[in-house]
Amino acid sequence: MRLHKLKELLEVKGLKCAIITSPASIFYLTGYDYITTDIGNFVALVYCDGIATLIVPLLELYRAQDKVKEIDLVAYSTTLEGEKIIKGSLKDAILNFIKENKIGLDIQNTSSIFYNYFSKFEIIDLSKDISIMRSVKDQEELELIKRAGDITTAAMKIAQDKLTNSEISEKYLAGIIDMTMRTEGAEDYAFPSIVAFAENSAFPHHIPSDKVIKEGQNAVVDIGARYEKYCFDSTRTFLKGENTEIKKIYEIVLQAQLEAIDKVKEGVKASEVDLAARRVIEKAGYGKYFIHSTGHGVGIEVHEYPSISPNSDAELKENMVITIEPGIYLKNKFGIRIEDTVIVTKRKPIVLETTFKYL
Incomplete structure (x- = not known):
């Protein structure tokens, strides 16, 4: 995983919290690959106060558990709730983890509907920074x-x-x-x-x-x-x-x-x-x-x-x-x-x- 790169970026930007919804960037940072599915902006990586949480729909929970071992993982469902399962939408799940008014967001790879969910926050665009981060290969x-x-x-x-x-x-x-x-x-x-x-x-x-x-x-x-x-x-x-x-x-x-x-x-x-x-x-x-x-x-x-x-x-x-x-x-x-x-x-x-x- 390359979460340390996101941590370093947030430190440079003076941010404590970021939401990543790009499939490619989530894979880059965590190894969770839903790139070839049609889930779209229905998965998110929330990184706040040094803690990373991957949020997936319930139907992806088993596969996510198989792929991701070293970070917190929760699912959301419109019908069920329980341990590590939040009842509601992705937006509802994300709001459980955001404690800051200012958040970093990869706007270029975020749908307008998803962006509007968080318009009440002060949003700092991380699009170019994440693109540059990913451009130099290991x-x-x-x-x-x-x-x-x-x-x-x-x-x-x-x-x-x-x-x-x-x-x-x-x-x-x-x-x-x-x-x-x-x-x-x-x-x-x-x-x-x-x-x-x-x-x-x-x-x-x-x-x-x-x-x-x-x-x-x-x-x-x-x-x-x-x-x-x-x-x-x-x-x-x-x-x-x-x-x-x-x-x-x-x-x-x-x-x-x-x-x-x-x-x-x-x-x-x-x-x-x-x-x-x-x-x-x-x-x-x-x-x-x-x-x-x-x-x-x-x-x-x-x-x-x-x-x-x-x-x-x-x-x-x-x-x-x-x-x-x-x-x-x-x-x-x-x-x-x-x-x-x-x-x-x-x-x-x-x-x-x-x-x-x-x-």
């Missing part, structure tokens, strides 16, 4: 991300082979990718797998269709496994046969990615990494076709702090895990994206590649 986290990367690599290699040697639809290839990640040990996918052929690849978040790839067309494959709650993210653009224009744009995107990766190290501003990629694409005359940021943090969630974007105020720190993923998207023609997950170090970054990225 060795255990790095190993889990690497394992998720190994699983993603296996799926990406299968995708490359299928695209090279067979006629296949976007949906069918996405299914093979997902099956491969599961059979290789993934508990889930970091996000729905993106497989986009030809003109569909100009849509960065395309949903796989029945389209079949043909000679001279490209395929953008953007996938990531989730392993023991940690995510990975990788994109490759493959070319079936020959196409001079696609190769030309691909080389521009690849150069942009390589220059951005070369910028990555501790102490560098995230905006400078984004600028390194953007300059290459703008110089080639395709600046208006690079329509998203250069990357993002990766961890328990596939999109975490820091954003690798023009307006980011983040400074890279050792053991942050980020993506570098420039792209060019030409509507009604094709899109190109190349993405690697990388670990920030004091010097040269560690690039967790999935497959060879030269056409």
